Amino acid sequence: MNSEAPEMTLAAVRVPVWRAMAAIIRRDLRASLRQRQDLLNPLLFFFMVVTLFPLGVSPEVSFLQQAGTGILWVAALLSTLLSLDHLFRHDFDDGTLEQMMLQPQPLFLLVLAKSLAHWLLTGLPLVMLAPVLGIMLHLDGNSIGILCLTLLIGTPVLSLIGAIGAALTLGLRAGGVLLSLLIIPLYIPVLIFGTGTVAAASNGAPVGGYLALMMAFLVLAVTLAPFASAAALKISLSNS
């Protein structure tokens, strides 16, 4: 692919990488604002899963206070997982993805842009909905604040890692379930630190270190995951 680079340099000069990335983000945002279903479904799912716990386990304040963070985090994780299937699917079906691969801009940066758009569309709304649900689960103000902070740092990691799985299972028949099987083990560290940080905060321990560690996860995910996703995309597209 690189050998044909000379013909493409003209286009590369004309469209800098950051502008291509911005275009992808803008396009994804606009597309899903038109199809509000995709935007709303994960949020509704998040809400409903959280509702199941007081109904299924116990509505007691003490239980909800103790388990609330975990419930919110697990529900956020699951609804991110649910939305991942769409991440590349539409672009794959209408051929946009193949065009994207032919662009002179490096694919991993375009994938990064797509992951970012995915986060803006699912992760960010989840973070904004979390305080409401936190109040319903009787979490105290401090915990809710820390919880939102961990979700804010953690959900982009979920989107970035999830993109790898979405790229790997692209075009496979049992894509959705398969994706969950591949990705859930990789989500565990984020979940542990997300809930652990809030637990530490409610015990009165300083959480700066934990938040820094989560930031380190995020940095690691931003730098490594797009490469893996891009490689996986190339593989998935090569045989279709």
Next chain:
Amino acid sequence: MAFDSISAFIVMGGHGPYVWTCYAVFVLALLGLGVWSRRQRNTVLRTQKRQMDLEQNGRVTDKPAPASFTRIHPS
């Protein structure tokens, strides 16, 4: 020998069931893995052989059939 008698060896001071279950499952799993893998390889070879036999027999019967009214040989 760390045990006084065979029965002490089997009982293992009350921990016998745990120890022996573990060892039994371990040996069975490894044995199963070995036997299964071996059988897989032999099955591949056998099906290949059968296929080849079929092909060979097929080729024997696949001689140009005697002239018939349905078969047309242009040129």
Next chain:
Amino acid sequence: MWQFIRQLFHKFGSPKWFYGIASKMMPWLLAIGLILLLAGLVWGLAFAPAERLQGNSYRIIFIHVPSAFLAQSIYIMMAVAAVVTLVWRMKLADLFVRAVAPVGAVLTFLALFTGAVWGKPTWGTWWVWDARLTSMLILLFLYFGVIVLMSAIADEKSSARGVAVLVLVGVVNIPIIKYSVEWWNTLHQPATFKLTEKPSMAPEMWVPLLFAVLGLYLLFGWLACLRMQTEILKRERRTRWVRDLAAAGGN
């Protein structure tokens, strides 16, 4: 020198060559592996002294530790093979991953199972969310993911490379998972009593353990060769040498 390495590399790329070498090595691997493992296990079961605190239940260590050890190193080996698959597109490396993943899953399961059964007399329950057991469980999930993806992608080439990417992503995550699970464990329940404490191990205990580990490694080598041969036969079904081999009845 360079020429020689390249020749070796090409040889390694040849499934036929590997099939022959594997056939030659396998009886040795099986025999020595079995002898070592049996020696280690019999020694550990019957001759090693009982442990001071745990009594005889600690004898599970002679299968628990080798299984756990191997389960982890198999994943590492798969990761190395995955790099080779992605960088040099070597067929044998992919065959290795494919052949070995189920073995790794079984060994991980064994480590979990023996750990759980060991927990019953030591902790009083079958399952404790202990850091090691939990990270082993996650390792099992990773193996399952690899196996499932392997069978889900039909195309040979993209299956090989997709699985390689997944294995590499997993191997990057393993240290992070391990670290975070350990941290989580100290957060929720301070470790009171750990299985397999190293300092208390007398030589009469760790020498048989070493035997068992080595034996299991060799047995794994045998299994890997055998299963790779199967994969090679499946792939190269239509080549001349496999047909000759099949005609000769596998010898």
